[in-house]
Amino acid sequence: MSESLLEIHNLVTSFQTDRGWVRAVDRVSFDIPVGKTVGLVGESGCGKSVTAMSIVDLLPKPAGQVLEGEILFEGKDLRQVSDRELQKVRGGQIGIIFQEPMAALNPVHRIGKQLVEAIRLHQKISHRNALKKALSLLTEVGIPAPEERLSAYPHQLSGGMRQRVMIAIALSCDPKLLIADEPTTALDVTVQSQILDLIQKLQKERGMSTLLITHDLGVVAQCTDEVVVMYAGRIVERARTTELFAHPRHAYTQGLLASIPRLDREPQTELPTIPGQVASITDFVHGCRFCQRLEREDADPDERPTIKNIAPMHSVENCPLCVTLTPQYDVPRPVTHL
């Protein structure tokens, strides 16, 4: 078993709303081993981004707050350290890539300035050396004509190029952990494969760990070592990627896998679907929330299922109705020819 770079124990993150505090992340625990990529998947609103933002304390305050739990980065609890120390970690040892690079980059500053700012914030080097480093970073992330790009504004770059700049900024201080929050969702497929390829290549070269947040199970299958599946603020299943796709045990995971239209299968007349939709966050029950979605009458709305290890490196939220021996959703095997 490899060592963990990041360990999260019983994380609770809540938001203040008109109807009181609601838990967006409800006792979530997982870890990221050194040098591995962990995928965090789930549908919109399941709490995956909030989990990531809780790690680096980028929640919109004061509305959103981490109320409970430990976030251990290299054994140090990030909730206990001072703001100044946390600033060193965020952007220094932990790099972050956001979904929409146009929103994350400052539109009125040149690319070079933004890179130099990030570098000099965390490293004591001269402006000239920082500029040199910025240039080598842009080259590393595959931006053509990097010298010219240093003086370009974000709007002058295409979506893919902007995302490369974001990656360069995230990598500028040689982070140990890269948090990528839907890094390719806003991009076209051909550009997506370039960016995913780049992230994987850089990760290998630098020995980084990555937390890859996505809703795309294709991206998860191709890019991650382990997967954490979230539903309605909780983790429902966690396993090695190959294991999860081969033997999904929770009905939600099975439903997700079954419902994607796939190129490598014969078209079906009807896709399997998960009925209903995620309940509103203010209506969440304490019991199994997938049962809540399916309106199962025999589910106990007050009894929260425990997390159970069912195989080495494979744990599942052990709701007796969702985890059964016979799969509730048939995850068809792919056809081999294409």
Add this chain to the structure above:
Amino acid sequence: MSQDLLHISDLKVHFPVRGGILSRTRGSVKAVDGVSLQIKEGETLGLVGESGCGKSTLGKAILRLVDPTSGVIQYAGRNITQLKPRQMLPIRERVQMVFQDPSESLDPRMSVGELLMEPLVIYGKGNAVERKQWVAALLDRVGLPAKSIDKFPHEFSGGQRQRVGIARALALNPKLIVLDEPVSALDVSVQSQVLNLLRELQVELGLSYLFIAHDLAVVKHLSDRVAVMYLGKIVETAHAQDLYKDPRHAYTKALIDSIPVPDPTQKRESVIVPGEVPSPLNPPAGSAFGHRMNHPKYEETIGMEMMMGEIAPDHFVVADPCCVSEEDYKAIVF
């Protein structure tokens, strides 16, 4: 062989780009540049391509929401390219559109009942009682509870809102629906519900669809035939099965290879396509995809007229020496 419901030939939509103090026309964006397509009755034609390739503009041009620069659009044998707005009314009754983002395409201040009633009122269909009955039937058809009639768009989830958008498109009993990325904004589990609904409606009501999407897997699932668009032009059309099993154009291959397969045991060595879609404001002079790939034959294609040719039954590909095999190229040109 059923008749073509929609027949588009050599359609061009160019947008002028103005600039300078006198706002003279400085150039044009060739959003759609010589597209020919046919949709038969009861058929779904998928239209795929990356953002900016002109697929949405093409969809809008069919409803004359943007005006074509040249070319001919025929609906049920009638040329609708030059019709005046008033003359378009009966066409729009038969051709409807569903937009990508239902939270933007539905008026937030109208209840679902009003939203669905509006087209009926405009077209003077039935009396108040009949309209109410029809709206109730529409809601039922798209799988929304009857009580939704008094709710407002913000009270629904994304998937339900898209059902409202679909119900609105169905209100006038159309024959053809242009679906512009109808499931792109939805989560996977909801996406499959909406895809199933679209398929059911097609079978029940005998609808034809132009299904515009960037997600090839989604397109494959719903379409009979698929057209691949790149930089304002159609590069390949074929039956959905043939296109995925035997893509002939390099861009189609690249698109298929770029999709991450949701199966960790099939790690595909993805062929990385360099660069991005060039700006339609300043497109390359020759083969657009050949230029992106830095193809050695690119120089040859500058100024070349490239035609579409049938290389297998119902499988058409553009004769681009950079992007198709030598045999295919020869088969089309000679």
